[in-house]
Amino acid sequence: MDLMTMVLKMSEGLGKTCAIFFLTLLFSLPLGMIVALLRRSKNKIVSNVTRFFISVLRGTPLMLQLIAVTYGPYYLFGLTVSRNKLIPVVIAFAINYAAYFAEIYRSGIDSMPVGQYEAAEVLGYSKVQTFMKIILPQVIRRILPSMTNEIVTLVKDTSMAFTVSYQEMFTIGKQIANSQTSFMPFIVAGVFYYVFNAIVGFAMGKVEDKMNYYEM
């Protein structure tokens, strides 16, 4: 197999890798915020249930969660396994990453001084207004570096989708490697991941610059 065919074949898989990446971000970013807010709830039951949810998702391997989401419904309820593997894969990834994002959001929200809430109250802001207009913009600015970390990890974690036979880039790379007994596909995969993450890093850097409105 010449290099061109190899790169082309793996590029097909790269589309699927991108699909996991973007769809996971699309769902896990808002879901993480909901989880973070539930975790901070004054209601002990709600916050403890959320705490348990986060601990399970952080305490078990993503690979196991992928298998559970994909085959669990079949073994528990006899439901058919989705032919489009993207659905269970994205569900598993989104839930897993939401748990991590939730803790990052929480660290950001908790780092805001109480004085700001009190000042907002004096100025007549409602609770929702205080959160959306005053707290959240500052939180986003503070948590961006840790979010970049997590997002870069997500790019690399997409390779885990092979567990449930989703033919993403790395799965195809491994198939070529073993079929052609060649290490070349791994080098190609490394370049693909590195370039993907370089773009992510660059984009996140731009966003950080945009958010640095307090500094001259």
Add this chain to the structure above:
Amino acid sequence: MKKVIALALALVMVLAFAACSKAPANDKKTFTMGIDAEYPPFSYMGDDGEYTGFDVEICKACCDLLGWNFEIFGVNWDEKLVQLDANECDCVWSGMTILDSMKEAGYVISDPYFKNDQVILVKADSDIKGSADLKGMVVAVQLGTSGETLLNEELTDLTASFKELVTCDSFLKCFAELEGGSVDAVVVDKPVAVARANENKDLVVLDEILGTEEYGIAFRSGDEQMCKDIQGAINTLVENGTYAKIAEKYPDIDAANLVFLNK
């Protein structure tokens, strides 16, 4: 910023649609073959990027004969039976060793079509000439293969004499360990070993046979008819010579070990 978000969302939608699988064009029966796409020469990705191999070509020929649509599903070998149960494929047919536990679990298993010998692959300049020489050596084997079962469950005395048994998750890694000098021998299926030794003249396959298993095709329990249909198609292919013709294309598969050609 809004433009960027809009663009990103548009991209996501395009990708989501692109990832959706297409429905078959007609209402012919579709037969989905479950393969390990990393198992040459039985099933692998060919030079043109399409799946091929001895098992794949035989299955394709069977489907043509039966008038079925032919599809391939790349299984994750560790979970092949889960994926078969879950209807993701209609059979597992990819150099699969027949285990008693599969029959006990109710899977319908075809007649064995290949006798697979487990052999030892070593470097050409190695002092190892047989399994007795493996004492105190580091040996590699692929996780989840019949070689691993053989070493860990049947030849336990032999395995105990090793310095260490290294398990790798693919053949390629086993070979890389051997060529790189970190292990002294690899226990592997004969066709795979022969193919590798042909490519790399620094490696030799020892004559000693550690064990023999039979390859078969696994179907879900209750799919006896499907198994019979495929079996019938294979018999036709054997009779009209197509089977032998396909086998000739894969010289790494020893024709003497192909059960149907030696009846």
